[in-house]
Amino acid sequence: MINDSPFVKEETRLKVNAIIREVGFEPDPQARGLAFRRSFLIGMIYDNPTPQYVVSMQQGLLDGMRGTSYGLLVHPCERGSQTYLSDLRSFIERQKLFGVILTPSVSEDERLVKMLREFDCPYVRVASVVLDKPGTMVVTHDANGAAEAAHHLAGLGHTRIAHISGPPSFRSAHERRRGFREALAERGLKVDPAMDREGNYTFEGGIAIARELLALNPRPTAVFCGNDEMAAGVYKVAHELSISIPKDLSVIGFDDSTTAIQLWPPLTSVRLPVRDMGRLAIDKLFGKQEKKRPGAGDVAEIFPKLIPRESTAAPDPRA
Structure with a gap:
């Protein structure tokens, strides 16, 4: 509860926080990490070449983390690099992450997912189709x-x-x-x-x-x-x-x-509401997703929508 865990009921959280304020207790982040054998960091791993996508995803993740004591650690990578997997292994081992959000195209790499399972590191995959168990997926269609x-x-x-x-x-x-x-x-x-x-x-x-x-x-x-x-x-x-x-x-x-x-x-x-996708991914990592589409199980779904503007019109009949 002191950790602002997303799994704690709000009523309980308020009571504990009141006591903390009364006694002036200050938790030690390093001690908390040692106690749980895992840091209070959530990793975002990406190889997307589009800067706006990366920024919007970060904003969505931070939206979902607001009010908790968790921090975001953003880790770019190059999927085509010869040291790609070994670099990520070192990163995951070193940081002892609470969980990982995988964005396209690293979310599509089964080798990386297998590695996360070996480390028993929770993850959520953002992808255009279902690639894994429903509880790990944000699907964008x-x-x-x-x-x-x-x-x-x-x-x-x-x-x-x-x-x-x-x-x-x-x-x-x-x-x-x-x-x-x-x-x-x-x-x-x-x-x-x-x-x-x-x-x-x-x-x-x-x-x-x-x-x-x-x-x-x-x-x-x-x-x-x-x-x-x-x-x-x-x-x-x-x-x-x-x-x-x-x-x-x-x-x-x-x-x-x-x-x-x-x-x-x-x-x-x-x-494609990338910021919303990030928030959904954090909700799923924390196990807080409540609104599910009927018949969709635990898959978080996003459906793209065309926004017509002035860049499209009927072709010139002389063309």
């Missing part, structure tokens, strides 16, 4: 959001539609591509292979691929990007080539980060 993007563009009358996906090491990239393609197929459409490009979820990657796509003849009248960072790269190249958005080119992003409303015109994007 990325394919659903990509399908909304496809229906939106098809409904506007676009047929020459390009797609810039995320890197293949991210399950989200595969799910977003799958959802987009399947929804287009429902409309009798498909992405021309020449217009289906693999990106890396970065602004620079969006620029490089946009230069290739917008040099095609005929060029696409619409582009669906795997995230907002790459969509911003498309904006830059379109501006350089005097291609008007949305008159000459419609653009859709994914995540609905702050970037989406900072661009001009404001970007149509699939909203």
Whole structure:
């Protein structure tokens, strides 16, 4: 109770805190950690190249931790590194973490999950599909959001539609591509292979691929990007080539980060509430999640939603 444990009833917590204030007791953090053989730190392990995603996830985790004595330790890693697993093993052993939040794409690495189980370290995985026991998952259903993007563009009358996906090491990239393609197929459409490009979820990657796509003849009248960072790269190249958005080119992003409303015109994007995802992950780690979707067991679910803005319109009939 002195530890502000999330498992203690509020009534009990208030009584104990009143006594603590009365006697002037100050708990020793090191002693508390030794007593429990585990620190009061929660680790967030990530390899996501999108800064806004990382910041929003941190904010959500801190939202969920507010009012407790737990601290957040953010640990970036490079999944492609030869020392990736050994570095994480050292990190987990050294910190004796209370628990770990795994974000994409490290959340998809079964080797890392196996290691956490060996250390008996609680974890929650944030991923686009169910990968583990329901009690360990926050599932984001990325394919659903990509399908909304496809229906939106098809409904506007676009047929020459390009797609810039995320890197293949991210399950989200595969799910977003799958959802987009399947929804287009429902409309009798498909992405021309020449217009289906693999990106890396970065602004620079969006620029490089946009230069290739917008040099095609005929060029696409619409582009669906795997995230907002790459969509911003498309904006830059379109501006350089005097291609008007949305008159000459419609653009859709994914995540609905702050970037989406900072661009001009404001970007149509699939909203993925990353901050809420972080809060749900902490609730699940603490075992506090109370609101569950009927029939979903203990899986915490997030459903993306398309937010239409001024970057999409019907194609120019002369294009």
